[in-house]
Amino acid sequence: ARAQIGVTGLAVMGSNIARNFARHGHTVALHNRSIAKTDALIEEHGSEGDFVRTETIEEFVGALQKPRRVLIMVKAGDPTDAVIEELAAAMEPGDIIIDGGNALYTDTIRREASLRERGLHFVGAGISGGEEGALNGPSIMPGGPKESYAALGPLLESIAAQVDGTPCCTHIGPDGSGHFVKMVHNGIEYADMQLIGEAYNLLGSALGYDAGKIADVFTDWNGGDLESYLVEITAEVLRQKDAKTGKPLVDVIVDAAEQKGTGRWTVKSALDLGVPVTGIAEAVFARALSGSREQRKAAVGLASGVLADKPTDAAQFTEDIRQALYASKVVAYAQGFDQIAAGSAEYDWDLHPADLATIWRGGCIIRARFLNRIKDAYDENPKLPSLILAPYFRDAIETAIDSWRRVVSTATLLGIPVPAFASSLSYYDALRAERLPAALTQGQRDFFGAHTYERVDAEGKFHTLWSGDRSEVQA
Ligand code: 6PG
Secondary structure (H helix, E strand, O other), X not given: OOEOEEEEOOOHHHHHHHHHHHHOOOOEEEEOOOHHHHHHHHHHHHHHOOEEEOOOHHHHHHOEOOOOEEEEOOOOOHHHHHHHXXXXXHOOOOOEEEEOOOOOHHHHHHHHHHHHHOOOEEEEEEEEOHHHHHHHOOEEEEEOOHHHHHHHHHHHHHHOOEEOOEXXXXXXXXXXXXXXXXXXXXXXXXXXXXXXXXHHHHHHHOOOOOHHHHHHHHHHHXXXXXXXXXXXXXXXHHHOEOOOOOOEHHHHOOOOOOOOOHHHHHHHHHHHHOOOOHHHHHHHHHHHHHHOHHHHHHHOOOOOOOOOOOOOOHHHHHHHHHHHHHHHHHHHHHHHHHHHHHHHHHHOOOOOHHHHHHHOOOOXXXXXXXXXXXXXXXXXXXXXXXXXXXXXXXXXXHHHHHHHHHHHHHHHHHOOOOHHHHHHHHHHHHHHXXXXXXXXXXXXXXXXXXXXXXXXXXXXXXXXXXOOOOOEEEO
16 A cells, blocks of 8 residues: 555546645545546546556555545535445544535534544545645645544645645644634635625726726735735636627626525524624625526616715725725624634634634635734734724724725615625624614513513613513512
């Protein structure tokens, strides 16, 4: 046996990761359900490194050095369970199975527990960066037993993206934590994309800019605080011309956004944990609304009630949008990190936000200059109650706040939808409010259901005898 790592599931992500391992000098055993994919990989890229071609699971497992390390890159759900079962049957105690797909973290918790009972290590690893990242350096978020990281970490770190000499890969925490963190990463990715979409829509609808001109704005923004992979590719997408019509490609793409599920999972989990991830939720719902094509068709032409003229100072409004985008982005990340803290507490994972900000600086879809600031903020104060309260972000929002309000109010008066900008601003206003209408909610709950309330001036729970003499009693 000579392979240091095995990869099973050789679709694009799997092939690219296998090639990445090989290019870094590791011997890689290859396995795929249909042998044609394995052969194609060896034929096209065999010269990139040392690959071991295998046909059966037994042969595959037999090709691996001990402790055996197998990375599974198959579809989340049943296909993953099926491959795990086959592998587990052929492996020995101490061997390591790594699931590199976008698995639901609760599945990972279940799988880890059941493989642990059989003496095997199961590592649920979030891998971000798309096809290009898989080949040239992804961000990797491995969970699972800490002992297994000793045998696995150096291998993963060698193929991960590097920022300032630090690999974008670290042991995240026990069982499902790696996939949980990847899920929240994707939720933030959804929010980021939605915010960029709203900025694009405002530049087009409020300022009348065409795709090319908007591309220039994004390129310009990418030179500053907003510098990020998503802003960079936004400009590229906007600049792309359609070969068939000569129009900007974006103008001939159907405006119905799809989703594979990780954003939705993030919001479901946030609901269970009681964490308001409003920016991410708006992004998920915005995709759903865009996809309600029949409803939208029927609603075109409904009253618009536009109450304002378009902004006349294009430069000022463009700068306002940039500020609104930045501030809303801070909110989305703050909420995502809140969810990570809540997940960590719920499952006893002891997650470190600064480590996540560190490994998200490169390789992954949400990589951005901004993450250095998040890392600094958590390095300085690991117990930060909210990212919004870190001095750097507090100042950034103070600088942005007037612009943010102008953008949300102008969009509203013009009838341009800005669900993520607006809800992020409302979140911020609610968070900083001294009093919230929740007091009234508590009064109503006590009225119809005797659910009790707390008082601002006394300890304990109280109830008003609403259907009696309306005096107050201690509950
Ligand atoms: C990544 C991406 C990756 C994938 C998403 C797309 O981090 O590399 O997030 O995981 O592209 O699953 O998600 P949707 O299809 O739901 O947009």
